């Protein structure tokens with residue numbers, strides 16, 4: 001058996017897990033709450049969908065996973081604005097320019113704008129419609145608490161002790177989550193210090209959920 005030092009823990013490279021690589025639920029019986037994942041975003045790529053199916057299949061041995069896709073649609077919140085060429089520009093914290101048509105015979109340009117605030121609020125409303133009162137809501141956010149895989153296993157185990165019926169993970173749209181969802185969340189976590197595309201965030205989440213369950217069950221996936 002080879003012994004090495006990793007992050008201050010003595011760790012055997014073979015079977016014996018280092019205490020630092022364990023969850024408080026490792027080897028314990030955990031109530032397997034069904035998982036619902038809400039993802040706001042544009043159409044999912046076929047490659048991502050294949051991986052989503054693969055991880056759903058793997059997770060089937062531990063818990064059920066409901067995959068809810070909420071389509072982000074800036075066109076629903078867009079409007080046309082005539083802007084005189086000599087006028088100042090619309091502040092970009094409020095408006096996101098989708099397209100711009102200029103007419104050489106006029107001194108105006110027609111700007112199609114989407115109100116970012118309205119888009120976030122619209123997505124927030126649809127996400128809230130998919131949250132039930134008895135859900136344990138975990139928000140994924142680049143500014144959330146930093147957790148490791150063992151703490152993800154702790155979160156899954158803790159959720160089973162809350163009396164909740166489902167763990168609802170929420171992945172936001174291009175501009176992140178709205179206020180209602182932020183207030184409703186029981187926990188807010190980050191998966192990385194990097195900002196991820198919503199599809200990549202979903203894949204990382206699914207893999208970490210799978211890893212969490214193998215940690216809880218003491219299986220050989222997590223080293």
Ligand SMILES: C[S@@+](CC[C@H](N)C(=O)[O-])C[C@H]1O[C@@H](n2cnc3c(N)ncnc32)[C@H](O)[C@@H]1O
Nearest residue numbers: 140141142171172176190191192194195196201
């Ligand atoms: C493109 S990101 C949105 C970025 C946006 N700046 C924001 O304020 O949230 C879309 C969603 O992916 C998820 N996401 C992206 N990076 C993440 C990270 N590092 N940790 C956890 N979730 C992340 C979040 O749910 C986020 O709302």
